[in-house]
Amino acid sequence: MGNKVLMKGNEAIAEAAIRSGCRHYLGYPITPQTELAAYMAKRMPKIGGVFLQAESEIAAINMVYGVAATGRRVMTSSSSPGISLKQEGISYIAGSDLPCLIVNVQRGGPGLGGIQPSQSDYFQATKGGGHGDYHLIVVAPSSVQEMAQLTGLAFDLAEKYRMPAMLLADGTVGQMMEPVELPEEKDVEFTEKDWAVTGTKMQRPHHIVNSLYLVPDELERKNFERFERYRRIQETEARYESFLMDDAEICVVAFGIAARVSKNAVLAARAEGLKVGMIRPITLWPFPSQALKEAADRVKGFVSVELSMGQMIDDIKLAISCRKPVELVNRAGGMIMSPDEVLAGIRKMNGGDNQ
Amino acid sequence: MTTGILIAGFGGQGILFAGKFLANMGMLEGRHLSWLPSYGPEMRGGTANCSVVLSDDPIGSPIVNHPDVLVAMNLPSLDKYEDEVVSGGTIFVDSSLIGRKVKRTDVRVIYIPATQLAHENGIATLANMIIVGKMMKECDFLPYDGIEQAVRTVVSAKHADLFDVNMKAIGIGYQYQ
Numbered sequence: 001m002g003n004k005v006l007m008k009g010n011e012a013i014a015e016a017a018i019r020s021g022c023r024h025y026l027g028y029p030i031t032p033q034t035e036l037a038a039y040m041a042k043r044m045p046k047i048g049g050v051f052l053q054a055e056s057e058i059a060a061i062n063m064v065y066g067v068a069a070t071g072r073r074v075m076t077s078s079s080s081p082g083i084s085l086k087q088e089g090i091s092y093i094a095g096s097d098l099p100c101l102i103v104n105v106q107r108g109g110p111g112l113g114g115i116q117p118s119q120s121d122y123f124q125a126t127k128g129g130g131h132g133d134y135h136l137i138v139v140a141p142s143s144v145q146e147m148a149q150l151t152g153l154a155f156d157l158a159e160k161y162r163m164p165a166m167l168l169a170d171g172t173v174g175q176m177m178e179p180v181e182l183p184e185e186k187d188v189e190f191t192e193k194d195w196a197v198t199g200t201k202m203q204r205p206h207h208i209v210n211s212l213y214l215v216p217d218e219l220e221r222k223n224f225e226r227f228e229r230y231r232r233i234q235e236t237e238a239r240y241e242s243f244l245m246d247d248a249e250i251c252v253v254a255f256g257i258a259a260r261v262s263k264n265a266v267l268a269a270r271a272e273g274l275k276v277g278m279i280r281p282i283t284l285w286p287f288p289s290q291a292l293k294e295a296a297d298r299v300k301g302f303v304s305v306e307l308s309m310g311q312m313i314d315d316i317k318l319a320i321s322c323r324k325p326v327e328l329v330n331r332a333g334g335m336i337m338s339p340d341e342v343l344a345g346i347r348k349m350n351g352g353d354n355q
Numbered sequence: 356m357t358t359g360i361l362i363a364g365f366g367g368q369g370i371l372f373a374g375k376f377l378a379n380m381g382m383l384e385g386r387h388l389s390w391l392p393s394y395g396p397e398m399r400g401g402t403a404n405c406s407v408v409l410s411d412d413p414i415g416s417p418i419v420n421h422p423d424v425l426v427a428m429n430l431p432s433l434d435k436y437e438d439e440v441v442s443g444g445t446i447f448v449d450s451s452l453i454g455r456k457v458k459r460t461d462v463r464v465i466y467i468p469a470t471q472l473a474h475e476n477g478i479a480t481l482a483n484m485i486i487v488g489k490m491m492k493e494c495d496f497l498p499y500d501g502i503e504q505a506v507r508t509v510v511s512a513k514h515a516d517l518f519d520v521n522m523k524a525i526g527i528g529y530q531y532q
Binding site: 172262263338340 | 378379387391415
């Protein structure tokens with residue numbers, strides 16, 4: 001592995017994508033992810049790749065659909081309002097069982113909202129987002145290092161399971177700079193996929209990429225097959241970081257920038273003698289339900305810390321079958337909670353109100 | 356040890372650049388660090404601020420809510436952040452742009468007429484680096500060695516001609532009594 005370099009989170013995603021063999025970037029500018037597109041615009045032409053600024057987000061995602069059908073690594077990126085525009089295309093890509101990477105550097109909503117960081121696209125990212133029954137693999141980086149690392153992971157998982165992956169970041173992690181160790185360059189040699197449409201050369205039967213199935217039992221079978229695959233993913237691919245959980249009586253759950261803020265609060269709470277730990281989901285889908293379920297046997301309660309009106313908290317309650325109380329600490333609209341606000345939530349869960 | 360630094364002022368004063376320099380100093384030292392800009396719709400004349408955290412341990416929040424070191428390069432920034440500085444912290448004030456004194460009595464305050472010094476020395480846009488020079492002198496978390504390399508990194512190859520003036524600005528701040 002090479003040396004550490006100082007980079008913005010958005011740039012780290014772009015460089016990591018290139019090193020993971022991505023040579024096709026199709027997007028449309030929007031704050032706060034623009035550095036990613038700008039980086040691609042600069043680099044792609046120099047390495048024989050494609051950077052294309054489409055006429056709209058909708059056009060960009062449909063171009064992604066096209067490239068994905070050829071089996072090449074392809075990505076797009078946007079921020080919340082732009083991701084909403086892409087939902088139809090994402091549903092088609094999921095319905096056609098194609099891999100690709102979609103980056104959402106979230107900002108406050110709904111509507112045009114604002115440009116400050118947010119995590120309020122959690123539902124949209126983890127529950128499907130577009131129409132029909134489907135999931136995306138969703139990874140949630142909380143550092144610039146993870147912006148790079150999880151980009152590669154998202155590409156690999158998307159390809160392995162033939163489904164779209166989303167990297168769900170936020171404006172803070174996108175804009176901040178931290179030292180990052182970039183992944184090694186991956187061999188970009190194209191390997192023939194047994195589903196990709198690359199031309200038959202009159203030597204093999206056609207591969208067909210399609211999401212239209214007018215015969216109901218055929219479409220049902222497709223859905224059943226897809227969900228069988230999802231079940232395997234839920235069993236094997238959930239990732240999380242466990243922080244000071246060994247003797248914890250209170251479990252903070254947070255991802256992305258909220259987890260960074262919460263880490264300070266957990267350490268402050270420990271300094272006060274409170275037994276607090278944190279489970280930080282790294283994949284939001286599959287959600288690390290098993291880890292939370294096991295934690296529920298030991299802790300007296302959970303604190304969900306989110307930059308939204310409370311979305312992940314539903315998945316926590318499902319994971320633990322509502323066996324323990326879950327306290328919400330949240331800010332919205334581009335505001336970020338302070339460690340003191342998280343600490344107050346921890347104290348409240350602990351039953352004392354010595355704030 | 357963890358040091359949270361907040362640099363605040365108008366857009367165009369080189370707030371983010373000063374932060375980048377400190378981040379690069381941290382890089383050279385092999386320390387943990389984070390750099391976080393405000394990225395609102397601000398532009399020249401608007402407000403800008405930048406959080407830098409330097410630490411011996413992995414960094415939790417990159418947002419500096421309660422700075423150990425505050426650099427205030429205009430009055431609105433001092434008004435906004437003075438009360439947030441930790442007790443025993445340090446406030447650097449550009450006294451050529453801020454007419455009032457710091458009210459807190461539990462912090463160390465360093466007044467330096469950075470903007471005026473910059474004008475007098477023909478480097479009008481580098482008040483930011485004059486304050487950085489003063490920080491080098493006053494704060495033990497930043498060693499003076501390695502400055503050249505950090506400046507070289509942060510001005511980038513494209514603007515290599517700016518190396519000398521940045522070094523000059525840092526020198527002026529470092530020597531200011």
